[in-house]
Structures are given as structure tokens and as C-alpha cells.
Amino acid sequence: MWSEGNYPAIAEVLLPVARALVDACAISAGQELLDVAAGTGNVAVLAAEEGASVVASDLTPALIELGRARSAEAGLDIEWAEADAEALPFEDARFDCVTSSFGAMFAPRPEVVAREMFRVVRPGNTVGMANWTPEGFQGQLFARRSRYGPPLPEGVPPAGDWGREEVVRERFDGLAATVDLERRTVPFEAESPEALWSFFEENAGPAVMARKMLPETTYAEMREDGLALVREWNTAGDRSVVIDAEYLLVVARRRG
Numbered sequence: 001m002w003s004e005g006n007y008p009a010i011a012e013v014l015l016p017v018a019r020a021l022v023d024a025c026a027i028s029a030g031q032e033l034l035d036v037a038a039g040t041g042n043v044a045v046l047a048a049e050e051g052a053s054v055v056a057s058d059l060t061p062a063l064i065e066l067g068r069a070r071s072a073e074a075g076l077d078i079e080w081a082e083a084d085a086e087a088l089p090f091e092d093a094r095f096d097c098v099t100s101s102f103g104a105m106f107a108p109r110p111e112v113v114a115r116e117m118f119r120v121v122r123p124g125n126t127v128g129m130a131n132w133t134p135e136g137f138q139g140q141l142f143a144r145r146s147r148y149g150p151p152l153p154e155g156v157p158p159a160g161d162w163g164r165e166e167v168v169r170e171r172f173d174g175l176a177a178t179v180d181l182e183r184r185t186v187p188f189e190a191e192s193p194e195a196l197w198s199f200f201e202e203n204a205g206p207a208v209m210a211r212k213m214l215p216e217t218t219y220a221e222m223r224e225d226g227l228a229l230v231r232e233w234n235t236a237g238d239r240s241v242v243i244d245a246e247y248l249l250v251v252a253r254r255r256g
């Protein structure tokens with residue numbers, strides 16, 4: 001699903017979040033970092049530019065290839081690995097820091113993902129995440145879209161639960177000594193609601209898939225519903241679109 005469309009265009013919009021995550025985790029030279037569900041390497045590239053030694057892992061081979069080309073072009077020595085966030089192929093306590101920006105939140109078994117991220121980070125060190133909140137624009141868009149597609153498989157919680165403070169604390173219970181949480185926003189900008197919709201429809205894997213898979217009339221309804229949401233959230237008036245999309249920035253320390 002994530003290889004559909006043109007993910008690098010989406011990554012560009014999300015780059016400020018990667019910057020915020022790298023800063024919040026205080027990633028610096030000499031550290032060994034794992035970025036989980038790294039996509040095309042937003043966090044990985046910024047962390048490597050800080051001088052960290054970076055491993056970037058993702059489930060989608062096509063995105064890994066794009067990420068590998070991106071890091072090579074930037075002259076950065078990043079190790080790329082194909083890996084499910086629920087089964088990280090790394091030894092216990094290998095990394096100084098483990099991050100995931102809008103990535104691990106999409107794996108179907110959140111408790112397994114939480115265990116894995118804490119397993120591979122050293123005791124006392126940092127696990128950082130950026131997760132869309134269910135109340136923010138992106139979370140609301142997921143909720144609207146989900147009305148039109150097949151329901152989630154039984155037992156799989158909505159990805160947006162990772163954006164709820166109490167859920168993160170519960171999932172990290174027993175793993176983290178401290179959990180710092182902060183809601184922030186990243187801007188989505190376009191010339192019009194239709195232009196913003198087209199941007200996602202052409203570039204974001206899940207949106208591209210929805211357009212391919214849904215019957216035409218169902219997709220048209222979903223689009224109208226989505227456009228109404230964009231208009232509701234737009235803070236730029238009639239002339240263009242600016243939406244501050246909310247996410248939860250998570251910085252936790254593994255128990256010693």
C-alpha cells in the first residue's frame with residue numbers, strides 16, 4: 001500500500017516533524033539510532049546529518065530503495081533494512097535511540113511494537129515517536145475515510161489511538177521510566193481544498209489505493225466528505241488552504 005503514489009512528496013510535507021523529533025530526542029554525533037518505519041528516511045537523514053550512526057528500517061521495499069538513493073545522493077552512510085516494526089531484526093539494547101515518525105503507529109499490534117522498540121534501545125535511553133492525534137485534522141480524515149472502506153480486522157485498534165496520551169502511557173507501562181508528551185502541529189498548505197485532496201490522492205499510498213479499490217460512487221462520496229473536512233479545518237479563508245495538522249510528540253526513556 002505504501003509504495004503506491006509518490007511518497008517523497010508527502011515526506012517533504014512531514015519533514016518539520018522529523019526535525020522536531022530529532023531535536024526532542026537530542027540526537028547527536030556518536031549515537032547509534034534506529035528509525036522504525038522510516039519511509040524514505042526523513043528522520044534518518046536528519047539524524048545522520050547530526051553525525052549519528054543510523055539504521056533505517058521499513059516494511060516497504062520500494063520506499064527503502066527510494067530512501068537508499070536519497071541518502072546516497074546526500075552522501076550519508078545510512079544502513080537500510082527491510083523489517084516489520086513488530087519483529088525488529090536487531091539484538092537487545094543495541095541502540096542509543098529508537099524513533100518512529102508516523103510509522104510504527106500503523107502496525108496492527110501496538111503492544112508488540114512498543115515492546116520491540118524498547119527491547120532494542122539501551123536501558124535509560126530514548127524512544128521517540130510522532131503520532132497523528134485522533135482529534136486533529138489527519139486523525140479526523142482517517143476516521144472519515146474509514147467509513148467508506150472495509151472495517152479494520154477484528155482486534156486491530158485504530159492507528160489514531162497512538163495519538164492519545166493515556167493510550168501511549170498504557171502501552172509504555174512497564175517499559176518506560178518517563179514519558180513526555182506534547183501536542184504540536186505541522187502545516188498542510190494548498191491553493192484550494194480540491195488541490196489538497198488531489199495532492200494526497202496522487203501521492204499518499206493509502207489514498208491512492210482507496211481511489212483504485214473503491215467503487216466510483218463510493219469514492220466520490222468519500223471525496224466530498226473529505227473536502228468538507230478540509231473546509232472546516234481551513235484557517236486561510238476562501239483564497240487558499242492552511243491547516244495545522246495536530247500530532248503527538250512522544251519522548252520516553254527506557255527503564256534502567
Ligand SMILES: C[S@@+](CC[C@H](N)C(=O)[O-])C[C@H]1O[C@@H](n2cnc3c(N)ncnc32)[C@H](O)[C@@H]1O
Nearest residue numbers: 002037038039059060084085101102103106107
Ligand atoms: C506515513 S509513512 C512515514 C514514513 C516516515 N517515517 C516519514 O516520517 O516520512 C508510514 C511508513 O510506515 C511503514 N510501515 C507501515 N507499517 C509498518 C510495519 N508494520 N513495519 C514497518 N514499517 C511499516 C510504511 O512502509 C511507510 O514507510
